[in-house]
Amino acid sequence: MADGEQTDDDKLAAEWAAMSEGGEKPAADAAGGDGADAEAAAWAAATSGEGEGGDSKRVLSQEEIDSLLGFGGGTNKEENSGIMALINSALVNYERLPMLEVVFDRLVRVLTTSLRNFTSENVEVSLDQMTSVRFGDFINGIPLPAMLAVFKAEEWDNSGLMTVDSALIYSIVDVLLGGRRGNTSMRIEGRAYTTIERKLVERLIRLVLTDMSAAFDPLSPVTFRLDRLETNPRFATIARPANAAMLCRLRVDMDDRGGKIDILVPYATLEPIRELLLQMFMGEKFGRDSIWETHLGNELLQTNMTVQAVLDEVTATLGDVMNWQPGSRVLLNVKPEDTIDVRAGEQPLFRGKMGQRNGHISVRLEKSLIEKLQDM
Numbered sequence: 457m458a459d460g461e462q463t464d465d466d467k468l469a470a471e472w473a474a475m476s477e478g479g480e481k482p483a484a485d486a487a488g489g490d491g492a493d494a495e496a497a498a499w500a501a502a503t504s505g506e507g508e509g510g511d512s513k514r515v516l517s518q519e520e521i522d523s524l525l526g527f528g529g530g531t532n533k534e535e536n537s538g539i540m541a542l543i544n545s546a547l548v549n550y551e552r553l554p555m556l557e558v559v560f561d562r563l564v565r566v567l568t569t570s571l572r573n574f575t576s577e578n579v580e581v582s583l584d585q586m587t588s589v590r591f592g593d594f595i596n597g598i599p600l601p602a603m604l605a606v607f608k609a610e611e612w613d614n615s616g617l618m619t620v621d622s623a624l625i626y627s628i629v630d631v632l633l634g635g636r637r638g639n640t641s642m643r644i645e646g647r648a649y650t651t652i653e654r655k656l657v658e659r660l661i662r663l664v665l666t667d668m669s670a671a672f673d674p675l676s677p678v679t680f681r682l683d684r685l686e687t688n689p690r691f692a693t694i695a696r697p698a699n700a701a702m703l704c705r706l707r708v709d710m711d712d713r714g715g716k717i718d719i720l721v722p723y724a725t726l727e728p729i730r731e732l733l734l735q736m737f738m739g740e741k742f743g744r745d746s747i748w749e750t751h752l753g754n755e756l757l758q759t760n761m762t763v764q765a766v767l768d769e770v771t772a773t774l775g776d777v778m779n780w781q782p783g784s785r786v787l788l789n790v791k792p793e794d795t796i797d798v799r800a801g802e803q804p805l806f807r808g809k810m811g812q813r814n815g816h817i818s819v820r821l822e823k824s825l826i827e828k829l830q831d832m
Contacts, residue, residue: 553702553733554734555732556586556702556726559672559675560583560586563671563706566671567581567664567667567706568581570663570666570667571663574659575631575632575710577631577711578711579708579709580708581707582706582709583707586702587703588700588701588702589701589703590698590699591695591697591699591701592696592698593697594718596689599622601687602621602625602687603619603625603649603657603661603685603686604618604685604688605617605619605620605684605685605686606682606683606684606685607661607665607683608681608683609678609679610678610679611677611678612725612729614722616719617692618664618717618718619717620657620716621716621717623715623716624715624716625649625653627708627713627714628657628660629656633652649687658685661682664717666680676729676732695724699723699724700722701720702721702722702726703718703719704718704719704720706719762800763798763805764799764800765797767788767790767796767810770787770789793809794809795807795809796808796810796819798819804825805824805826806823806824806825806826807821807823808820808822
């Protein structure tokens, strides 16, 4: 029995040695017992470790990788998680322009009245959303077919973009050409817009641009002029894809019909009036008080000021100055008929000639240097 047990132990040791060198899994010699338990434990330990030393490594599944990167599922929660949330956070991190919201609120009110007169229908215009986007993302996300209008801001010397979706185009055409109420506009896929449709939409766009000019007038007078109409987004490129822009989306409802108007204004276009758009309310002066300014100006005009008449200036070394004693003479390169400067501190104010009046030394002012100071 001792020899038999020794033989079985030798066989089991040989099988595990062969397995560690790349051999196959050994078979169980008996069901149950201490030998089977030891074999199962050894096999579990071998399969749970990889590489030298048996270091355990976990391999991530594709779903876990997508979840970390923020690609999984397509839900808003997952799109805003992981590394993609860090990347996309820089896309909309632009400064807010409070006064621009006031301007577009005014546009909504003015445009509601104008569209009611334009269509003779009960039109309601609402501000759907107002956000910052990259120009390339907006162009790539335009649902086609659509009408794209490139307009010019003449006083700002730059451009903007307005898009009218197909639902609003067909609704406007249906209303202006006498369509019945309650009929849902039908979009015909693959068909280009007709001349009549383009002309009617062009009238709508010119109306919106006129109301936009009126909305900006209290802040800064500007004229928005229609430049061209496009149906291909690539032909309506007015900025680089990475440039930041302000997107305002208007919702137009006419009973059971309507659509959306997107107004895209690059930040470069708004740069001339950026300081005005940063105001919190219309007419804000950033702490300026006209009454206090007038009072301060009047008091400054009555303030006593010390002026000095400078005959000449001499440049000397520090060693020469240290050697000066009471009674030392400093030669000035000036003659009695030369002009001298009258200064307030280091700022020259006037220039004139030195003389004598009523036993006092005086200066007759001949030239004012205050105008040059204002030009600086």
